[in-house]
Amino acid sequence: MSVINRMCFHVSSLQSVTITPNIKRIEMSAFEYNENLTKVTIEGGVEYIGKDAFAGCKSLVDFYCLTDAVPQADDYAFADYIYDYENGGALQRNGFISETGIAEQATLHVRKSLLNRFQHTYPWSKFKSIVAIEDETAIGPIAIDDESSSTRRVYDLVGRLRRAAQPGLNVIVGSDGRSRKVMVK
Numbered sequence: 001m002s003v004i005n006r007m008c009f010h011v012s013s014l015q016s017v018t019i020t021p022n023i024k025r026i027e028m029s030a031f032e033y034n035e036n037l038t039k040v041t042i043e044g045g046v047e048y049i050g051k052d053a054f055a056g057c058k059s060l061v062d063f064y065c066l067t068d069a070v071p072q073a074d075d076y077a078f079a080d081y082i083y084d085y086e087n088g089g090a091l092q093r094n095g096f097i098s099e100t101g102i103a104e105q106a107t108l109h110v111r112k113s114l115l116n117r118f119q120h121t122y123p124w125s126k127f128k129s130i131v132a133i134e135d136e137t138a139i140g141p142i143a144i145d146d147e148s149s150s151t152r153r154v155y156d157l158v159g160r161l162r163r164a165a166q167p168g169l170n171v172i173v174g175s176d177g178r179s180r181k182v183m184v185k
Contacts, residue, residue: 002023002025004025004030006050007029007030008027008030008031009031010030010031010032011032011033014036015036015038016041017039017040018041019041019042019043023042025047025049026046026053027053028051028052028053028074029052029055030050031053031054032052032053033057033091034056034057035059037057037059037060039061039064040060040062041064041066042065042066042067042071043066044066046065046071048072049072051075051076051077052079053073054077055076055077055078055102056079056080056102057102060102060105060106063106063127064109064110064133065108065109065124066110066133067111070114070124073123073124075122078099078102078126079096079099079102080097080098080100080101082095082097099123100123100126104127107130108127108131109131110132111133112132112133118130152174152175153172153173155171155172157170159171165184167184168184169182169183170183
């Protein structure tokens, strides 16, 4: 299982983070106190977000969670604390502000099909604003004529050549060499 380990990017200067679909877990304090972090994109796959994973990310504006299910998140995944540096230069937490303070300042962008679930699942429900985005597969029906001379080849998304377009998303290569994605219901 692919994991972003505990405190992996703790107190770094990241401005934007994209978490690829192979990551399943974001552990405790993984991105804690990234003061410059404004945008997080989870492309899919994440099933769990640990305590304080995004705590103290005071500049967070947009959080894109493009998963196929609502990830389990610790109640304190988006907590807000008062931080200070002690004499040795180490960052210390010196006070608690809110268990969902960071979420309360940012906009959460989720798949339209999961909007209601995010709105009713804690701590996700504490985001200032939760915005639906169209699901990737919501391209809409496009009629194609499999017998058409303008269609030279049809591929599935893995790149396998097909005799004809199948239900779902297909890649169609026309006689002019141009390709397009086509949804077939």
